[in-house]
Amino acid sequence: MKQEIGKALLVVFTEADPQVQEKSSEWFTKQHIPERMMVPGFLSARRFELCEGSGAYKYLNIYELEDESVLHGEGYAQSVATCTPPDYQPPHKSNRLVYRQVFPETGAFEDKTGPAPGRQ
Numbered sequence: 001m002k003q004e005i006g007k008a009l010l011v012v013f014t015e016a017d018p019q020v021q022e023k024s025s026e027w028f029t030k031q032h033i034p035e036r037m038m039v040p041g042f043l044s045a046r047r048f049e050l051c052e053g054s055g056a057y058k059y060l061n062i063y064e065l066e067d068e069s070v071l072h073g074e075g076y077a078q079s080v081a082t083c084t085p086p087d088y089q090p091p092h093k094s095n096r097l098v099y100r101q102v103f104p105e106t107g108a109f110e111d112k113t114g115p116a117p118g119r120q
Contacts, residue, residue, distance in 0.1 A: 006064040009099045013057035016092040031084040041070030
């Protein structure tokens with residue numbers, strides 16, 4: 001089975017102050033990301049924590065989008081306006097970037113979850 005891929009990525013780097021780091025992570029994983037995934041055109045979301053290196057933000061959120069126009073649509077605007085706010089004062093740094101896929105113009109991922117060919 002193939003999963004169609006989006007044509008854009010929303011990439012958000014974040015760094016919360018140590019005093020609110022645990023609450024920030026919980027809010028992102030239990031509130032913010034699930035709410036964004038309800039927006040039509042958001043295809044997937046992943047969150048990463050820096051494990052090696054320095055001089056970079058601690059967290060990376062990657063949202064796969066049908067295309068960048070999703071961020072200018074009514075669904076996204078409504079999500080931003082009605083999202084659940086954090087229950088803490090969020091003194092954090094962030095950087096939000098949007099990338100458009102340029103190669104290949106279209107494509108799909110091959111589902112590799114089953115047994116490899118020739119192995120049963």
